Amino acid sequence: MKFVFRGTVLALLTLAILAFAAYRSLPRLLPGIPYGPTPRPPTITALRGNLPVGWPGxxxxxxxxxxxxxxxxxxxxxxxxxxxxxxxxxxxxxxxxxxxxxxxxxxxxxxxxxxxxxxxxxxxxxxxxxxxxxxxxxxxxxxxxxxxxxxxxEPDERGTPQPGERIVLYPGFGAVNGPRWGTILESDRKGAWAVMDEAFESGSMSGSPIVSLHTGRVVGMALAAGLKEGHTVIGMHPIGSLVEKGLEAVDxxxxxxxxxx
Incomplete structure (x- = not known):
């Protein structure tokens, strides 16, 4: 009976630890991450610019x-x-x-x-x-x-990237492995998703800047990630929303x- 009790306690503790870990990882584990063929390169009317000098993440x-x-x-x-x-x-x-x-x-x-x-x-x-x-x-x-x-x-004045646009992710933990490249899959004012060129470990990347290869300006902040058919998919908070929140701040x-x- 004592062994059964101990086993039950250990099982409950294990479940609690797993549940907590899952909760902390929600932004990476949520279902419904979009995926599919990337759109054709869009026509971008914004002025072309250079990528930032240095490492912004x-x-x-x-x-x-x-x-x-x-x-x-x-x-x-x-x-x-x-x-x-x-x-x-x-x-x-x-x-x-x-x-x-x-x-x-x-x-x-x-x-x-x-x-x-x-x-x-x-x-x-x-x-x-x-x-x-x-x-x-x-x-x-x-x-x-x-x-x-x-x-x-500098924020991209469009507020969000365009589907099919090439982007660059600058992970916050440095340039050891270089920037990560990808293509915007879908985008609107509530979020944008990019299919990256390869699969990679996305831990600790939340908060990293995502920059447009065309304008050289920041288009979003990495928030969510998932793995789809050998590619990492990144969800981002559009820069236009962050700019609005920054301008409207009163507290x-x-x-x-x-x-x-």
Missing amino acids: MEAYATYEGRKPKPAGSGFIFRLPSGGIVAAAAAHSFDLTGTLQSVRFGSQEDSSLQMSVFHGAPGERRTFSMDLTNDYVLFAVADGAREAAFVIL FIPLSEYEEQ
Whole structure:
């Protein structure tokens, strides 16, 4: 009887661990990720530009009350049409229940960007919705931050990429394996999906910038991923939505004072 009881407890603990892991991985495991033949190259009327010089994707680290910094996906910096500079990352990469103290972009403390204030209220973790525009956090970037030390992306004025357009993903964990290339499968104001040229491990990529090969400007933020027929498929939050949220922001709350509603 004792062995049966122990076995039951172990089984329940195992199920609880698996359930928690699945919950934390929802953005990568959700069904319904689109896939199919990529559209023909579109006619893009936007001006052609160059890809960014340097590596715009950065590792994100979160510091919670009483704890050491821990990895929190990826992020990037972009310029608003108003001239202001904000940092973007995925909401599902953070615990927003009230113990977050600060966030930094960059693995080295002496050459990283430190942030402690939200630029507008953060979004929420994406669960079962195909609307990718709710999963985001924007951070205020201090006026004293030296632009020369970081790659600051310019948003694509179209707001979202076009089906058939070639894009470049810059993973936040660095240029060790180079950028990832892909083609937009479908796109609208609530999200865009790209079929990448190859399959690769997408862990920690949430928050990475996706840039148009045509304009050289950022068109989205990576949020979700799946594997389809030997290709990684990436879902992104369109940059137009992030720009709107950045311009409409009215609350600039210190991270340590924010309480999730």
